Amino acid sequence: xxxxxxxxxxxxxxxxxxxxxxxxGLFDNLLKTRLLDERFRKLYRQGRFAGTYFSAVGxxxxxVGPTYGLRDEDIIAPSxxxxxxxxxxGVPLDKIIAQVYARxxxxxxxxxxxxxxxWKAKGVITPSSTLxxxxxxxxxxxxxxxxxxxDNVVLAFFGEGSTSRGxxxxxxxxxxxxxxxxxxxxxxxxxxxxxxxxLQAGIEDFSDRAKAYGFPGITIDGNNVFTVHKxxxxxxxxxxxxxxxxxxxxxxxxxxxxxxxxxxDYRTQEELEEWKRKDPLQIAEKILMxxxxxxxxxxxxxxxxxxxxxxxxxxxVEKDAYAAPEEAYIDVYSEQFPVKRVDW
Amino acid sequence: MKxxxxxxxxxxxxxxxMERDEKVFLIGEDIGIYGGVFKATKGxxxxxxxxxxxxxxxxxxxxxxxxxxAAMVGLKxxxxxxxxxxxxxxxxxxxxxxxxxxxxxxGQWTCPMTIRVCCGGDIGGGLYHSQINEQWFFSQPGxxxxxxxxxxxxxxxxxxxxxxxxxxxxxxxxxxxxxxxxNLPEEDFTVPIGKAALRKEGSDVTLVSYGLMYHRSMEAxxxxxxxxxxxxxxxxxxxxxxxxxxxxxxxxxxxxxxxVQESSKTGGVMAEISASITEEVFDFLDAPVARVCxxxxxxxxxxxxxxxxFLPNAEKISKAVKxxxxx
Numbered sequence: 225x226x227x228x229x230x231x232x233x234x235x236x237x238x239x240x241x242x243x244x245x246x247x248x249g250l251f252d253n254l255l256k257t258r259l260l261d262e263r264f265r266k267l268y269r270q271g272r273f274a275g276t277y278f279s280a281v282g283x284x285x286x287x288v289g290p291t292y293g294l295r296d297e298d299i300i301a302p303s304x305x306x307x308x309x310x311x312x313x314g315v316p317l318d319k320i321i322a323q324v325y326a327r328x329x330x331x332x333x334x335x336x337x338x339x340x341x342x343w344k345a346k347g348v349i350t351p352s353s354t355l356x357x358x359x360x361x362x363x364x365x366x367x368x369x370x371x372x373x374x375d376n377v378v379l380a381f382f383g384e385g386s387t388s389r390g391x392x393x394x395x396x397x398x399x400x401x402x403x404x405x406x407x408x409x410x411x412x413x414x415x416x417x418x419x420x421x422x423l424q425a426g427i428e429d430f431s432d433r434a435k436a437y438g439f440p441g442i443t444i445d446g447n448n449v450f451t452v453h454k455x456x457x458x459x460x461x462x463x464x465x466x467x468x469x470x471x472x473x474x475x476x477x478x479x480x481x482x483x484x485x486x487x488x489d490y491r492t493q494e495e496l497e498e499w500k501r502k503d504p505l506q507i508a509e510k511i512l513m514x515x516x517x518x519x520x521x522x523x524x525x526x527x528x529x530x531x532x533x534x535x536x537x538x539x540x541v542e543k544d545a546y547a548a549p550e551e552a553y554i555d556v557y558s559e560q561f562p563v564k565r566v567d568w
Numbered sequence: 569m570k571x572x573x574x575x576x577x578x579x580x581x582x583x584x585x586m587e588r589d590e591k592v593f594l595i596g597e598d599i600g601i602y603g604g605v606f607k608a609t610k611g612x613x614x615x616x617x618x619x620x621x622x623x624x625x626x627x628x629x630x631x632x633x634x635x636x637x638a639a640m641v642g643l644k645x646x647x648x649x650x651x652x653x654x655x656x657x658x659x660x661x662x663x664x665x666x667x668x669x670x671x672x673x674x675g676q677w678t679c680p681m682t683i684r685v686c687c688g689g690d691i692g693g694g695l696y697h698s699q700i701n702e703q704w705f706f707s708q709p710g711x712x713x714x715x716x717x718x719x720x721x722x723x724x725x726x727x728x729x730x731x732x733x734x735x736x737x738x739x740x741x742x743x744x745x746x747x748x749x750x751n752l753p754e755e756d757f758t759v760p761i762g763k764a765a766l767r768k769e770g771s772d773v774t775l776v777s778y779g780l781m782y783h784r785s786m787e788a789x790x791x792x793x794x795x796x797x798x799x800x801x802x803x804x805x806x807x808x809x810x811x812x813x814x815x816x817x818x819x820x821x822x823x824x825x826x827x828v829q830e831s832s833k834t835g836g837v838m839a840e841i842s843a844s845i846t847e848e849v850f851d852f853l854d855a856p857v858a859r860v861c862x863x864x865x866x867x868x869x870x871x872x873x874x875x876x877x878f879l880p881n882a883e884k885i886s887k888a889v890k891x892x893x894x895x
Contacts, residue, residue: 299641333674344676349640352664352672360629361665364637371593371619371643391629391660398630555675556709558733561762561809563709 242450244517250292250449251508251518256530257284257308258505260317263534264324268484272542273325278339280305282479285504286411288312289452290379290472294460300348301362301380302341303355305411305478309381310341310348317537319343328547335551356382356389359408363395366406366469377463378406379456384430384473385416393433396471400437403468407459408434410473411446417482418490434471446474447504450511477502572752574716575745577723578608578684582646584756585730586616589644592730593620595631596648596684605650606686606745628654632683633661636669636735639681644730652687652739653699653867666735667710681736682729687715688741688780688830689862690879694870700779703836705737706808712761713808715739717782719750721805724759732761739807741779748783764811766818770800773889774818776841777828778804785828787882792889799889807837815841816849823854826888828880833861855895858888 242250261281268277280287287308291300300309310320319331323341326334331343332350342350349365351358362380369376386392387410399406410430414421427433434441444455452474459470477499481488512518553563572580586592593616594609600623603610613621624631628649635645649655655662662683669679689698705713712734716722722740729736767782768789775785782803789799800818804810819825825845827838842857860880862868868878 301637331674331676332672335674336672340672342673342676344673349677350673352668354660354664357633357660357664360633360661361637361640363630364634364639365641366637367634368638368641368643371638372641376641390657391633394625394627394630395633397625398627398634401625555670557670557712557809558678560732561712561734564812 242454246292246453247450247512247515247517250288250453251512252526253288253292253308253312254284254449254505254508255526257288257311259527259530260311260320260534261307263538265480265484267538273338275338276483276485277324278304278483279480280307280478282499282504283411283413283446283476284308285449285452285508286409286446286474286476287381289449290407290409290456290460292453293457294379295376296346297374297376298347299362299365299376299378301358301365301378302348302351303358303382303386304337304339304351304353305383306381307339307341309379310343313346313348315341315343315346315348317533318541321537321541322544325541325544326546327541327544328551329541329544333547333551356386356392359386360391360395363399363404363406366399366404367402369405370402375464376405377460379409379460380406381409381411383416384410384412384421385419385424387430387433388424396434396437396469399469400439403466405463405466406469407456407463408469408471409456410471411476412473413476413478415478415491417486429473431471431473439469439471441471441473443473443475446476447502447507449504449508476504569751569753571749572719572723573746573749574719574722574740575606575608577719577752578726578740579610581723581726581730582609582612583615585727586612586620591642592644592646593622593638594646594648595622595624595635597624597626597631597650599623599648604648606742608684609648628657629661632658633665635681635683636661636665636679639679640669640677645681646730647681647683649683649685651697651699652685652701653696655685655701659704662705662711662737663708667708669735671710678733679735680733682726682738683736684726684738684740686742687739688743689868689875690743690780692870692872692875693742693868695867698868700739700831702739702807703831706837706840710735711808712736712806713739714761714806715741715779716805717741717744717779717803719748720752721759721765723752724757725761725805728758728761731758736761739779743780759805762806762809762811764805764814765803766800766814767803768799768801770798770822772798772822772893773824773826774800774802774815774822775826775828775885775889776802776804776815776838778807779830781828781830781880784881785885788885788889791882792886797889797893810841812844812848816845819845819849820852823852824892826858826860826885826892828885829859829861830879831862832864833859834864836861855892858892860885860888
């Protein structure tokens with residue numbers, strides 16, 4: 225896998241330098257994200273919720289790694305494949321599930337979209353679908369923190385495809401000028417829906433883009449959650465100290481289609497198999513077992529416990545009602561400007 | 569009381585709100601060192617410093633979207649778009665983030681911010697320095713859209729916009745910046761958003777407009793008065809959400825309406841007002857609703873005779889009034 229020549233991260237050295245508790249915490253969130261994501265795919269096929277579903281299986285380490293250890297007040301500016309950031313930031317499972325099910329109990333009350341997870345209490349912005357949209361907004365949050373002299377940071381997530389958007393460049397340019405407390409996480413999963421990264425940019429490593437904005441760009445193995453966490457944590461503490469932004473490109477891969485209605489027939493089976501051999505969950509498991517931090521028994525117990533949590537949350541959310549249709553009129557404006565209702 | 573121009577009203581509102589609330593900050597192109605291309609932010613950098621009066625790079629996407637983010641974490645951004653003509657790059661952030669933030673997050677996150685947009689023709693600005701394009705924002709629920717016509721409203725509406733909890737597009741008309749002066753109270757005042765102003769009472773016809781076109785409508789009304797036609801003149805002030813009650817009540821009284829708008833006619837604000845009058849108070853109408861609008865061409869052309877042809881004026885408005893009175 226191409227790793228940036230300038231700042232190669234030795235994942236072996238890094239994994240060992242992390243505290244045991246951190247490594248287990250990362251694994252726990254990685255596993256929970258995987259089990260929940262695969263469950264959503266199954267539920268979608270059973271017709272248990274409407275619309276479609278955007279799986280992040282294969283690239284979970286890129287969201288779990290950076291998010292682990294953040295404060296509640298730190299902001300996550302996500303796109304649509306950041307289920308791992310939500311799980312790791314501590315958004316409760318029933319909130320995440322209610323979002324997919326569009327229930328009244330969902331943080332957005334069922335208004336936005338199945339995978340537009342967000343919860344203000346944990347600092348996750350409910351995203352829009354316009355790619356790189358939240359990169360701009362997240363940079364604005366970082367500007368706000370700097371103006372208010374708060375030491376909170378922002379994590380902005382996006383795919384390599386989003387880096388082709390003009391707004392993305394305006395945001396990073398601004399962050400570079402003002403040394404904003406933000407870390408940009410590029411999940412380069414090689415495919416922007418059906419367009420390969422070679423048709424997205426004339427560079428191999430998307431972290432090269434940071435050079436133009438005067439802050440460091442690092443390319444790392446996005447499938448090793450410990451490497452991702454270590455690299456992102458360093459960038460986050462730097463940002464928190466007022467030492468400016470970092471762009472981290474995580475090389476990774478999404479196993480399934482852009483959404484569940486996409487058969488992903490634009491890529492080869494060989495490519496998929498090659499990446500499945502680099503499964504972030506198995507990589508993490510192997511490292512932990514080699515270090516004798518995890519055993520098969522412990523892993524099985526963890527799977528059982530998480531599945532039970534997921535079962536309970538699903539059962540509870542499926543009993544929740546949709547919001548009344550008139551909810552459509554609410555939250556257009558503040559209460560000062562009620563929306564005119566139709567009489568049919 | 570002191571004589572104040574429209575642009576001085578804007579500067580005073582910014583200054584007083586920044587003084588009043590440290591969460592208010594400004595961001596835009598040339599607004600700091602230069603004090604704004606029209607000098608609306610003159611002196612504010614020296615007074616409040618570079619953290620609160622930010623000279624942005626030429627980045628309209630960021631000016632809008634960065635302000636959205638800052639508003640979400642508790643600040644009160646007032647962004648400036650130097651010319652309405654240059655707002656197009658910001659549209660994604662305005663439409664998909666600013667207008668929908670409260671809605672799409674189920675009311676968890678809000679976007680209390682203001683974008684000041686310098687706009688309008690009749691200044692020889694040419695194709696790319698004369699546009700308003702208010703209809704694009706008017707058709708996006710979630711946004712508040714205002715356009716003051718007087719120094720009093722310029723100051724009072726901007727203060728309301730900054731103090732409010734909703735995202736506001738505040739159009740300020742360049743032709744009005746230094747044209748009219750008005751005695752403004754020394755003490756603090758605001759102008760409520762969502763309320764039109766009844767500028768002149770009349771019985772024969774209702775003239776509805778906003779911005780520069782309010783002044784053209786008033787000129788027409790005064791000229792018509794001499795010919796024995798009594799026109800009621802409403803200055804909308806807030807375009808979205810608009811004051812339905814005042815407009816409907818007036819039309820019920822006069823039974824005739826002429827709607828005046830500087831931007832192109834098709835799909836404009838007055839198309840909606842006209843349709844709503846027809847839906848709500850049709851029985852009171854004695855004549856079809858008339859519209860006097862900018863031409864349906866891409867924007868206001870540069871050469872003076874073409875700009876003159878494009879723009880509504882008192883003469884064109886009077887003619888439209890006489891046409892429906894004779895109906």
